[in-house]
Structure formats: C-alpha cells, structure tokens
Amino acid sequence: MTRELWKGNEAIAEAAIRAGLEAYFGYPITPQTEILEYLSRRMPELGRAFVQAEAELGAINMVYGAACAGVRVMSTSSSPGVSLMMEGLSYIAGTELPAVLVNVMRGGPGLGNIAPAQSDYNQAVHGGGHGDYKPIVLAPASVQEAIDLMVLSFDLAEKYRSICMVILDGSIGQMMEPAQMPEMKPIRRADWEWATDGRMGKRERRILTSIYLDPIEEETTNLRILSRWKAVQANEVRYKEYFLDDAEFVIVGFGTAGRVALSAVRAARQQGIRVGLLRPITVSPFPFEVIDKLAEHASAFLVTEMNAGQMLDDVRLAVRGRTPIEFYGRPGGVVPFPDEILSEVQRIAAGPLSIVSDPRDAWYERMMATAR
Numbered sequence: 001m002t003r004e005l006w007k008g009n010e011a012i013a014e015a016a017i018r019a020g021l022e023a024y025f026g027y028p029i030t031p032q033t034e035i036l037e038y039l040s041r042r043m044p045e046l047g048r049a050f051v052q053a054e055a056e057l058g059a060i061n062m063v064y065g066a067a068c069a070g071v072r073v074m075s076t077s078s079s080p081g082v083s084l085m086m087e088g089l090s091y092i093a094g095t096e097l098p099a100v101l102v103n104v105m106r107g108g109p110g111l112g113n114i115a116p117a118q119s120d121y122n123q124a125v126h127g128g129g130h131g132d133y134k135p136i137v138l139a140p141a142s143v144q145e146a147i148d149l150m151v152l153s154f155d156l157a158e159k160y161r162s163i164c165m166v167i168l169d170g171s172i173g174q175m176m177e178p179a180q181m182p183e184m185k186p187i188r189r190a191d192w193e194w195a196t197d198g199r200m201g202k203r204e205r206r207i208l209t210s211i212y213l214d215p216i217e218e219e220t221t222n223l224r225i226l227s228r229w230k231a232v233q234a235n236e237v238r239y240k241e242y243f244l245d246d247a248e249f250v251i252v253g254f255g256t257a258g259r260v261a262l263s264a265v266r267a268a269r270q271q272g273i274r275v276g277l278l279r280p281i282t283v284s285p286f287p288f289e290v291i292d293k294l295a296e297h298a299s300a301f302l303v304t305e306m307n308a309g310q311m312l313d314d315v316r317l318a319v320r321g322r323t324p325i326e327f328y329g330r331p332g333g334v335v336p337f338p339d340e341i342l343s344e345v346q347r348i349a350a351g352p353l354s355i356v357s358d359p360r361d362a363w364y365e366r367m368m369a370t371a372r
Contacts, residue, residue: 009034031170032104060088070195090129094210098157107333115333116170247276291318
C-alpha cells in the first residue's frame with residue numbers, strides 16, 4: 001500500500017469509514033469541522049448514515065440510539081461541544097454500549113479560541129459525566145497514529161462495551177503528513193446478544209437502560225462496568241518509549257506535547273544529556289506501572305503538556321514522591337517550541353532539584369516572571 005498526503009481531520013474520517021463506521025452524528029465546531037464535512041460526502045456515497053444534528057446534545061443522543069442497535073457509530077466535536085455531550089456520554093456508559101467519540105481539542109476554558117490545546121485531559125480521563133465509569137482514551141501524536149488509533153477505537157469499544165475517546169489537539173487535526181490508510185473493512189453486523197436491533201417477534205424482547213431504581217441493582221451494574229475496566233487496565237495500556245534505556249532524566253508528554261518533546265530529547269542527547277521520553281498513547285488506562293519502574297532509577301521527571309498541568313497529577317501518583325518532578329506547560333492554545341523544552345531539560349540537568357508539594361507552583365512563577 002502507498003502513502004498519501006492526508007490532512008489529520010480528513011484522515012480520521014476516512015480511517016473511521018474503512019474501520020466499518022455505519023452511522024455518524026455530529027455538529028460543526030472548529031477545529032474538527034473537516035471531519036464532519038468529509039463524512040457528509042463520503043457516508044452517503046457508501047449508503048451509510050450521516051446526520052448533521054441541530055446541536056451536540058442531539059448528536060450524542062443519536063449516537064446513543066444507534067449504539068443500542070449494535071451499529072458502529074461515532075461522533076466528533078471540539079472542547080465546548082464535548083462538554084455539551086457529557087450527559088449523553090454518561091447514559092451511554094450506564095447502558096454499557098460501545099461508541100466512539102473524537103475530540104479535536106482547542107484552547108479554553110469557555111469558548112476560548114480555535115488554537116490547539118490539551119486542556120480536556122481531565123474531562124476525558126477523570127471526568128466524562130456523572131457516575132462511576134471510565135472511558136478508554138487514546139492520544140495520537142501524528143496523522144498516521146490518528147489513523148491507526150481510529151481503527152483500534154472501534155474494536156476496543158466493542159470488545160469492552162465501552163466509550164472509546166480519541167483526543168488530539170487542533171494541530172494534529174489541521175496538519176498534513178504522508179500516511180497509509182488501512183484496507184476497507186466490510187461492514188459485518190455482529191448479532192450482539194444485548195442489542196435492540198429490531199427483530200420483533202423473532203426472539204426475546206431486549207430492553208436497554210441506564211436507569212436502575214433499585215440501589216442494589218445499580219451497584220451490581222457499577223461493579224460489572226468496573227470489572228470490564230479492570231480488564232482494560234490489564235490488557236490495553238499502550239505507550240511509546242524513546243531513549244529510556246540509559247536515561248537519567250525522563251520526560252512524559254502525550255500527543256503534540258510529546259512529539260515536540262522528542263525533538264528536545266534528541267537535541268539534549270547531542271549535548272550529552274541522558275534524557276528519554278515516555279509518550280502515553282492510552283492516557284486512560286494510564287501507564288502507571290511503566291512510570292513506577294522508571295522512578296526506581298530516574299533522577300528527575302519533566303512533565304510537559306499544552307495545559308496548566310493535568311496529566312501531571314497522574315505522573316505524581318505513579319512516582320509516589322520518590323524523585324523530583326518538574327512541569328512545563330503552555331495553556332490557552334499555545335504550542336511549545338522544542339527549544340523551550342530543551343531549556344527546561346538543561347535547567348533540570350544542571351540541578352539541584354528537590355521534591356516539592358506541587359511542581360505547578362514553580363512553573364507558574366517562572367511563567368509570570370517571563371510575562372513581566
């Protein structure tokens with residue numbers, strides 16, 4: 001198969017189609033609108049369902065209905081639009097349905113701007129609506145990885161009857177890179193034993209709900225959802241390692257922040273600084289055990305994000321106070337340059353460092369000093 005030049009958003013859309021997407025419901029919002037625009041043409045061409053809903057609230061509830069019927073279904077949005085979907089996502093989780101959601105993140109809070117950001121990490125990994133559940137969350141760092149993870153997202157959602165979210169910042173959605181598409185998969189409707197797919201009179205009636213008025217029944221449902229999540233944690237942690245074999249210092253970054261950090265790592269290596277990079281691909285489940293092992297020999301960690309420090313808290317949980325952690329973030333839609341992260345690596349390598357209660361405090365002071 002040949003590589004072609006693909007824009008990130010359009011690549012995501014085509015990859016979803018080739019993965020067997022049967023129905024798409026969404027609403028335009030920058031910087032993900034090209035996904036919707038692309039699918040508005042391709043889905044009808046293939047005889048598949050495409051609906052531009054009246055709003056994000058309508059879109060996610062259409063996803064809910066299609067998921068109940070056992071359809072491969074997806075929606076896409078950007079930060080404020082995903083916030084509007086939270087109630088529907090909780091209903092989908094409570095009904096134990098497979099569904100895929102793509103969030104092409106932008107600066108916030110509020111309406112913010114249309115620049116690339118990673119400020120939805122907590123919403124995706126630690127939020128996602130009311131109740132006890134966790135979605136699977138994948139974070140690509142390139143157009144090719146976005147394609148590959150889109151295909152994977154549908155398989156994971158169906159395997160675990162779970163929401164699978166793909167989160168990427170706007171720069172990945174808007175950039176163009178050479179990439180290879182998978183072969184087109186035929187649509188094979190599985191005869192899901194739980195789906196309400198309209199076979200009236202041919203089998204026992206199936207009712208799907210997220211309402212359990214009996215607390216004991218609700219607790220049983222919660223524990224069943226939790227048992228699936230335990231299986232996800234055991235089997236689906238994914239990450240990339242760079243230069244970690246002899247690393248004295250470890251950078252942890254996901255998506256574009258991790259991609260930029262890799263350039264800084266290579267530059268630091270040329271200067272003789274033994275630094276490596278861990279780039280989580282599944283930010284939920286998070287690679288806690290990997291970081292736990294790295295903390296046994298690393299002299300320090302540097303967490304870099306395009307926000308004010310959200311994944312940082314997960315890294316701190318994994319490190320458990322055994323070694324210093326530093327933070328460098330750019331919130332509000334600002335993409336860091338490799339030289340910025342390289343400067344942080346040089347500062348850390350020069351030492352001395354100490355274990356502090358919150359690495360964000362020193363980062364904030366440095367940012368404010370620069371602003372002044």
